[in-house]
Amino acid sequence: MVAEVLGSIKENLKTALISAKAEGKIDFVSIPEFVVEVPREKQHGDFATNAAMLLTKEAKLPPREIAKLIVQFFPADNQYVASLDIAGPGFINFKLNNSWLYQVVPEIISKRENYGTINLGKGMKVQVEFVSANPTGLLHMGNARGAALGDSIANLLKAAGYDVEKEFYINDAGNQIENFAKSLEARYLQLLGQDVPFPDEGYHGEDVIDTVKLFTDQFGDKYLNVDVELRREMLIKYALDEKLNAIKNVLKNFGIEYDVWFSEQSLHDSGAIQETIETLDERGYLYEQEGALWFKGTEFGEEKDEVVVRSNGVPTYFAADMAYHRNKFKRGFKWVINLWGADHHGHVSRMKGAVKAFGYDPDQLEVVIMQMVRLFQGGEVVRMSKRTGTYITLSELTEEVGKDAARYFFVMRSADSHLDFDMDLAKSQSQENPVYYVQYAHARISSILRQAAEAGLEVPSVEHVDLTLLNKPEEIELIRKLADLPEVIGGAAQALEPSRMARYAHELASQFHSFYTVCRVLGDEKSITEARLILVSATQTVLQNVLRLIGVNAPERM
């Protein structure tokens, strides 16, 4: 509905300018890309445009003069616009009549869980890859942030009409896997009473010992006196499987299901890496130096070239990553989105360089960089270190804080700001905790509808109710908020910013609470009760839709 209103205003603004030009009042070649938006200040009307100011240079007239002309020539028959005002340096403010708002409510009631979706993506194939942690340990707070953000971004893009696939890239190859194998081996031998040193660069976490215990429960000392290679192979095979399953489970408990789990090792096995290297070589982007094979990153604006095959013949992680991204584009994704931690930001431009080398548009690859998470507990920073094993895992987070609060906290902040995660606040079941504010609004609504049902009052069907009875400021404002959802989803999807949805959820809840304080739903006048029941039901739907996008539950009681 907002889209229709905006469209009609934009159209009429253009008509006004063209009419003014035809009358010789103003001269310009083309109409600039002006915006019609909701002003920050309510007193500036329902919508405002900067069109007049943008034309200043070209028309060689002061902005307020142009604004006067626009107002003068603005078609009088626009069904939504009640009045126009010129304000400030040359803004034109529109005041609307409320007719369009009363059309929003039935729209929500009829679309229900689909209200808010828009067809921005037109079915474009998009891939969102996130978390993609090494299967050598447990997921930590950083992974958790990536999980919450990535899943919400995927949900947003789906709601905006994209054809989305969620993918987890399993880093199950390379040096860290060998390192992991050595750690497992050391723990295994230690467990069997051997006095062997633990590798310096090994994985010190307790969970590695747990994994080896499980292995030993099953196989005992079967691999004590065998070839080192075989022992490591069996250990790593078992451990990767076990770790990956653990990761899948933890993410599932966090409300996240992937479409594809993609193994790095499979790129080695299938020859995809070799093929990628050959392709780059054929195109002349590789050269040999000091026994290694290098990618000419500098030809794509990089600071330096990168090794793709080491002098020992083993391809680097970068080689695998190139093959992986080539594979993504070969699968037909038109928009490839990666969520990376800030510690990987240095890889963005070289990955884009690689994409370009394959002949794809580097802009089709979009890397969302998220900054580090700092954990606070008892007002103090908790240092997290994988080496020493002192870190909060995602499963501990889910258990202690709960999925809803945790996901809300991660999504609440934009990805590129450092996140201070306050454990105590997230855990607290008090008014300080923002997630309850939103959920409480939903619980309140559920309670009203429950009591209405008990009293034999069902939510009536819209066509039999006079919605214009909803005319108090709190009611109008609430409907207004409900009307914004599609636009908010569109903006958040394009900007890849799920934090906007958390903010919207909070604003909507706030508007509902204000309404609730002023307007009694279950009252004496039947016609008003009916209209308000519909409004409340519509609000419930919108709250549910928004919370679903960010993976937070909408409880009926709390």
Next chain:
RNA sequence: GCGCCCGUAGCUCAAUCGGAUAGAGUAUCUGACUACGAAUCAGGGGGUUGGAGGUUCGAAUCCUCCCGGGCGCGCCA
């Protein structure tokens, strides 16, 4: 040293393509529960947007320099 991100109210953060008087939450102060859930609402105070220049009708936003914090800069991933 070079590159990227960040610096906004006491604290945690917004501000969508450069727009109007920089907004929320929290903390603090004042007020509201004898009908739908007070995990709520209404209101007050709180700012040189790290600093200095510049660009223009207009800058938290863009440019230059400086200060402070984080993260990178490997034949690791």
